[in-house]
């Protein structure tokens with residue numbers, strides 16, 4: 001009997017060369033065992049065995065490839081790494097325990113005391129705290145600049161600048177940075193350009209093709225997509241990822257095999273989910289712009305957005321997160337949020353379930369009042385991560401929030 005494709009335990013990556021991100025999301029990085037399972041296997045094991053003491057020594061000495069211990073290699077984690085690396089167009093990915101540990105591992109592996117970082121102000125609040133409080137303790141100083149003011153980036157460059165760090169689109173104001181310009185600035189100054197691609201995912205934007213050296217994800221968000229696990233990943237060149245892997249091996253902020261399996265499954269539906277998130281978010285953003293209680297909507301898909309054209313150039317969709325300012329202050333924002341009944345009040349984003357949050361007192365609550373003001377995190381700002389429920393039902397629920405505002409104003413008459 002002749003076995004044909006079934007004999008192939010590993011799916012050679014070359015078979016997928018040139019294929020689209022939709023295909024890579026489903027097919028790349030699978031590690032098939034001798035059981036020839038169709039879905040990905042999961043390897044919940046902390047260590048691996050050897051045929052002999054000599055083989056154990058060869059593995060530990062790096063003379064023979066293979067698994068040793070799941071703090072640094074595990075087949076399920078490697079399968080996820082292979083898939084996301086292919087989708088981002090990077091040589092290699094290193095998975096981590098969370099998005100924050102992906103950022104920390106990148107900094108610990110590639111920066112040293114005395115180095116200088118330039119980071120956009122509009123990053124996730126904890127990223128700001130990591131740079132401002134913790135990296136500073138180890139002699140890495142960070143200058144925070146406006147994501148979109150290229151002159152400020154240029155003026156902040158020093159001879160010690162080793163990293164430019166951004167999120168684009170930013171959280172929660174959806175500002176968009178010009179990656180080509182920032183990538184060039186980084187190259188001209190021998191610095192690394194790092195992009196947190198959490199909001200777009202490789203389905204909507206591939207920063208490595210637009211000037212970035214490293215892409216970071218909080219896999220917790222869209223890569224999972226159903227709010228189940230916390231995880232992160234760093235993608236870049238083999239050389240840089242070997243450094244990140246080295247830090248992970250020594251320090252241990254590792255992704256668990258179970259989480260890797262969930263993320264691997266999440267990636268399979270990422271392209272279709274992202275398209276639904278984008279469609280729903282655009283429709284809601286247009287609707288919110290018409291509401292009398294709304295002062296301003298922030299969403300790169302709107303013509304009114306200052307970087308709408310840039311977003312069209314860099315992204316194939318505008319993403320699922322939007323934010324808006326209500327007329328009023330914290331009281332109105334909280335009243336609106338509390339008025340909704342179905343949408344989840346939670347700070348997570350990227351879920352198929354729509355979520356609503358008040359950034360000033362949650363995700364960005366640890367920023368000083370000055371930093372909040374500089375980052376545009378006002379008290380009347382509400383962020384929505386638009387899920388895949390029917391848009392009409394989302395409008396119905398948000399309308400309950402607007403009704404709560406109207407009830408309050410008539411109660412006060």
Ligand SMILES: Cc1ncc(COP(=O)(O)O)c(C=O)c1O
Nearest residue numbers: 098099100124196198218220231
């Ligand atoms: C853009 C962005 N980057 C990084 C993180 C941190 O990720 P994690 O919560 O997985 O540590 C978050 C979390 O909300 C985020 O929104």
